[in-house]
Amino acid sequence: MKISVLIAFGIVLVLNIFLFQVLRKKAKTALENEICCYPVSVSALICFLYSIVLIMLGYEAASSAIWSVFGGVSLAAFLALFILFFFWMAINSIVYDENGFYSRDFWGRTQEFLYSDVTGFNNKGDEYVIRCGKKSVSYFSNSNAAKEFYKIVKEKYFEQTGKTVPEKPDDIFRGNLKNPKEQGIAMIILLVLGTGLLFAPIFLPSLLSPPDESELFSKELTFSSFETIKEKTTKHLYLYSDNEEYAYSTKSERFISDINRLMEKCDGETVFSVLYKPKIFFRNANVVYGISDESGFVYYSPENLDRTEDLEELSVMSVCFGAILIGFSGFLFYTARNPGKFSKKLLEFIFGDEISA
Secondary structure (H helix, E strand, O other): OOHHHHHHHHHHHHHHHHHHHHHHHHHHOOOOOEEOOHHHHHHHHHHHHHHHHHHHHHHHOOOOOHHHHHHHHHHHHHHHHHHHHHHHHHOOEEEEOOOEEEEEOOOOOEEEEEHHHOOEEEEEOOEEEEEEOOEEEEEEOOOHHHHHHHHHHHHHHHHHHOOOOOOOOOOOOOOOEOOHHHHHHHHHHHHHHHHHHHHHHHHHHHHHOOOOHHHOEEEEEOOOEEEEEEEOOEEEEEEEOOOOOOEEEEOOHHHOOOHHHHHHOOOOOOOEEEEEEOOEOOEOEEEEEEEEEOOOOEEEOHHHHOOHHHHHHHHHHHHHHHHHHHHHHHHHHHHHHOHHHOOHHHHHHHHHHHEOO
16 A cells, blocks of 8 residues: 555544544443433444545555546545434434433534424334424434333323324335335436446446457448438438348447548449448447448548547546435435425425425
8 A cells, every 4th residue: 555545544543543432431421311322323433434445445546447536436435425424413312301302413512302392203223203393303223222212202292292292104204205105216216327327437448448340240241322310419320231131320420531432332332341240129230330442441440439538537527427416316315304404495496295294
């Protein structure tokens, strides 16, 4: 490893040890009526350390693998941010008594509530959420003390109001969306697309490099007719031979050195040497990768398809868009689970009439 990488690793390690000691001290001084999530937070710190190691290893390999920077490093950085957010959420603690409770975050800020302030609650697995109007208290724990506190909230609310606390449906959006399955699928699609773009730089070198001529078929043909067909935003030239079942299509019209000359030679007499791949399923034509006429004039060759000089630019764009999609998917997920933390106008803009909170 480089000296700079070792120094960075050392700083992160010292920082994690320091925070671990702080959490350990907090856990020892916790009150009997305090719900702590410090073990969860320690786990998050360990995962954060691993993600930092991934980032540094990615930069270490950058000289030999461009995707290590644009793919691996970006993914590890996103993982680190996610873990830090999880750590920030998990570090909350709750202290309660006969009248109410207050939550305290990592920075020491507190929110105080009476049991009668509770407007709803639900839990999914080890995550507990208690709503108090537009505010909510979330904490992670699987301890008996946490479960007991959850039970106390219900009982104290009933004692003070004579009512049962409304509990929303137990879905991943905490019952805040009218069609959670449809919204969940949409977010998963965004997440999958973003992840695909994030990892795309791994495969871009093989996609942008010219095809190996040893993998192509060659044939001498005469063409009697042609046509240009626009598919999406690209024009393709289709060449037809009387003796062939399938047409021959170029990857793009713009790669042809002299398209007018080529079309003039489609007279049924000029013999062309053609490099191609056999018909593929999404186009009713063999795909041409090289074509020259009997005089030796080259209209189109595999080198015309070489786009490796665009590798770095496309890699950066792919990772940036992937990170944006993943971040946006995460933002939608967090917003749907915590609508009370956002304005009504923003919720209506994002979810329309799907929001039920």
